[in-house]
Amino acid sequence: MREFLLVLKFELQAMLQKKSFLISTVLVAVAAFVILSIPRFFSDDDKTDAEGSQTKDKTMLIYDGSAILKNQKLVEQHFPEYKITYAKSLTEVQDKVKDKEADAGFEVKAATSFVYYVNNSSLNDATSSRFEAVLQQQYQASELAKLSYDASKVQAIYQTPVTYDTTVLGTDGMNNYFYTYVLILVLYMMILLYGNQIGVGVASEKSNRAIEILTTSCSPNALIFGKVIAGAIAGVIQTAIMLGSFLLAYQMNAGAWDHMLDKFLDIPSLVLITFALFGILGYLLFSFLFGAVGALCSKVEEVNGATMPIQLLIVAVFILSFITLQNPDTLFAKIMCYFPFSSWMCMFVNVAMGSASVIEIIISLVILAATTLAMGMLGAKLYRRGTLSYGNSVKLKNIMKMIKQKD
The missing domain is CATH 3.40.190.10 (Periplasmic binding protein-like II)
Structure with a gap:
């Protein structure tokens, strides 16, 4: 546990102090304020005099x-x-x-x-x-x-208007569509960007032989779990700052936007909790894969090619989530909510669109958590084997051999 905490602290500090992390966070936060302030500067509001009549300007x-x-x-x-x-x-x-x-x-x-x-x-x-x-x-x-x-x-x-009222007895899918779309995109970008960074970081340590010192000082489990969880914390912090900047900027300019986004930002607590739980587990699941594959690469240049199947899988799940968003009640959508490599995104979509019960959420969460833990153990094994492998290209045959090898 002590080794894990040391690795976690070191990796988290290194990620938070990176110039790329700081610059990207600041740029997105500033961009949120600038973009959401545009209506304030370009609004052509009608001017009125003291009596409330129109000023002819x-x-x-x-x-x-x-x-x-x-x-x-x-x-x-x-x-x-x-x-x-x-x-x-x-x-x-x-x-x-x-x-x-x-x-x-x-x-x-x-x-x-x-x-x-x-x-x-x-x-x-x-x-x-x-x-x-x-x-x-x-x-x-x-x-x-x-x-x-x-x-x-x-x-x-x-010009006689026809008036009507809509009473939603279940979940308002129309209002939920907007924020679900945005949160899907946030989750997708977070996993794809941070996961790839973990793979590159592990490969760079291996290329300069630093990983050999690390594996003799700490257990592989502590190393890979520390790196992955540190990346998850850094990702959550950056995402929270970015989304917080957007919300703060909107609150400051809500009048200029005529409060048109208010109903889309009223996100139910169950949706937020599901987004956090499934999002973090999905992040950890793929980060273990990225870290393990990064350890199998001898050079940093090999990482992008080696992790391409993982990236394609993430893209496929991203596309499937939009199919689920359009048709949340279909059998296909239900299956995707239980398959661990897609449930981290598809189950959140089904919850947002009101098509998932509490029992279904719990079952899907347990399956995803168990798969993530198993992937973490498998990733640690590949990490340990990969640190001793130099000059070999990353092939499925070699990976299967490493998995079958006994400790």
């Missing part, structure tokens, strides 16, 4: 040579933030827009045709669409009047 010029716009109040209703002026000529509209004396200009050519003038167009400019609605509404009213229909009554009929 923009200017619009309209050239209506044929007097087509009969209802000028309709224009004012659609453009309350504009000071609207009617030009005497088209040239006046073009010149003032070009000289930035007016923010927008229009030439009304017919009852259903106009030209929009703007100095610099932008992607989110909806001015032309709003003016189109003005002409469309006026044209419809005019044509309906010719048929002796009251345009306001016809419009009221077409």
Whole structure:
């Protein structure tokens, strides 16, 4: 136990003090604040005066040579933030827009045709669409009047809303989909990145012969369990800081986002507990594999190729989790929740989507925990055998021989 704690402390300190760890954590935290603060800087909120009325801080010029716009109040209703002026000529509209004396200009050519003038167009400019609605509404009213229909009554009929309420008696899968998607991605990136780092770290120790000293000073079990659990703690710390930064940044800018993410961030406690338990066990399961394979490599350059099957398995589980997310009640999804190499992600998905009972969660958790422990013991054996193997390529045949060898 003492050896394990020493290895754990040393490895954890080394991981937390790495420049890559610190820089990536800070960058993601800063990025979260910057991205979630964007609406605050780019919001185009309407300005109001002391009486609560709209402040007209923009200017619009309209050239209506044929007097087509009969209802000028309709224009004012659609453009309350504009000071609207009617030009005497088209040239006046073009010149003032070009000289930035007016923010927008229009030439009304017919009852259903106009030209929009703007100095610099932008992607989110909806001015032309709003003016189109003005002409469309006026044209419809005019044509309906010719048929002796009251345009306001016809419009009221077409715009009568249908109200409804949705009562969710079980789990709200629609709201749960968003945070489940995000947590799946977090779990996937965490296992893939940190697991590969463990494999590279073990291989680098072996390439510089440091591993020979370590194996004579500590037991293989203490070494691999210490390394893997240290990586798990470092990963949890970094992920917690990143997610915490996102949540803090959102809370500071929730008003600018109009609280649109509130319902997606209301994650049930059972989902969080399942995410933590299955996520950590899944991380440990694959980290033992990465560490064992890293010990079998003679050079750091061999790690990526040797761990490719493990990475492909993780990618496959990642894809399967999305299939489970779309169809959580299928037999395939249930099977994936009990298979230990996929249950670490698929069971969490089923819990989030409300398709797993407590008994199913416990059974899946026990199977995953037992498999993780067995993989840890197997990883320690491969770790011990691999430290004495130099120059041999990592092949399944060689791995099976090492497993069958008696201590």
